[in-house]
Amino acid sequence: MQSLPEFITDELKKYHLPCNKKNSKKLRAFFTKQLKAQKKWENAQEKVIGRNKTKLFDLTTLQTLAQEKNTISYLTNLSIKEAGFKKQKLERLAKEHxxxxxxxxxNFASFALSHSQKEVEEFFQSQPQQLAPTVQQEALRNLKINAIFNLFFSMDQEQKDLFLKDYQTNFTPAKETYNNPLWALSQERLKNPDKYYYTKKK
Known part of the structure; x- marks a missing residue:
């Protein structure tokens, strides 16, 4: 069982939305309406937390609610709006990608079908190859970067989680990015790391 406030907090974190009163109030109104429509609200168990009563729902009900199309659409739109982007622009970027x-x-399939395997291999071998740095060089480079970063900037766990989540979208299959504004939103944040992933020290 899980209380509605706990579920709301989980959903806000999942979509990287600020866990403030404004967003919590929006989601409470949205989920309350959904649960009432599903006849889950009236018969829900209640628990006293502090001076207030809160309703409890089984995890299956809440997980199903989180995966519904209108829930995903609502939270996606809220996430885009909170980030200051327009949904139409993000959908266009996702489609173009x-x-x-x-x-x-x-183009690659056409090239491969019209050339022999040897010609295809020769083509790839002719492409410029970037030499990978040695382990020692990479470790030294990371040490220098960390020293400079820690001197001027800070990164909390929420910012770190957001960056790692956004970075993963670089490996999203093309078909999954089509008309996916959340993918485009992550890509836009990656283009502006100073706004989202770290804070300049004063």
Missing amino acids: AEKAEQEEE
């Missing part, structure tokens, strides 16, 4: 990736796949 997917189409570009699909075109590149088609």
